[in-house]
Amino acid sequence: MAQDWRLFQGGDTRPHEVETWPPAPPWRRFGDDARRRDKERPLPYLISDEDRDVVNMALHLHRPLLVTGRPGTGKSTLAHAIARELMLGEVLHWPVNSRSTLTEGLYSYDAVGRLREASLKRRADESAGTEPDIGDYLRLGALGTALLPADKPRVLLVDELDKGDVDLPNDLLTVFEEGEFEIPELARLGEGRTVHVQYAGSREKVGITGGWVSCSVFPVVVITSNGEREFPPAFLRRCVRLDLKQPDEAQLQRIVTMHLGEEIGARAQELIADFVSRRNERELATDQLLNAVRLRSSGVRVDQDVLDKLFRSLNEVDAQ
DSSP states (O other): OOOOOOSOOOTTOOOOOOSSOOOOOGGGOOHHHHHHHHHHSOOOOOOOHHHHHHHHHHHHHTOOEEEEOSTTSSHHHHHHHHHHHTTOOSOEEEEOOTTOOHHHHHEEEOHHHHHHHHHHHHHHOTTOOOOOOGGGGEEEOHHHHHTSOOSSOOEEEEETGGGSOTTHHHHHHHHHHHOEEEOHHHHTTOTTOEEEEEOTTOSOEEEEETTEEEOSSOOEEEEEEOSSSOOOHHHHHTSEEEEOOOOOHHHHHHHHHHHHOHHHHHHTHHHHHHHHHHHTTSOOOHHHHHHHHHHHHTTOOOOHHHHHHHTOOTTOOOOO
16 A cells, blocks of 8 residues: 655644655766766666767767757757767756857856956055956856867757757857857967966866867767757758657656666556557656656555646646
């Protein structure tokens, strides 16, 4: 018999401690626990032979890979799978929104903070003539870090580019073609001047000479899009395009087993079939199925009411 899974009761329930906090699903673990799991048993990435070959085309051609598909088809996860299998380090993540600009992806410069620090120093010592080191106020973004010279490429995930400004894809064209960019604030210091700045994903600093960053090998760029709008032809021409399809019932069975184990996967066949049936009528993501299977395996009675809440359409709008 399923145990009472409701930690929160509401109403006039007295405050009470939870003796055993429910363990997190494998995909919701963080910190040392997550790093230990990834090292000991990294999850494989399920991909068709045809899609795998498209990925390899992008790697050989040193072109950005534009990945489209419905939510939950594994677009963002693909970048992590490439980085893990090819041992290319941590993925550099640039989540795009409506306010994102090319400069933001390349670098950020806190001019106001530097000016404030200089002002405080002058007040403390009127004879002080040295300005604060500009390198302490400049940081490379994910795109800028990916273009640093290195022996092996870094993996850059440009997430949901279709949510960005309409001009952002065109702004990326020159950087993708040239593989370099200038930081004007550093270039004005002089051609031979080297400034050490912090870069994304690290507390270390790297030297930049003359204000120019130029890659020695083009990064592995994975760009995701949910298809909210079309991209300019000039941008599409410079990308290798991959459209990920929703996993079928057999693939879903493998995904559930991969994440939660063979025993749980074997008991989830009916739930998977129900999910596929519902997905034919509404927009659902694989994450929703995993959540339902996880709850059932935790002792929660996953009846019709619970399924209706878990398998709610992604584009469903609440009635006003």
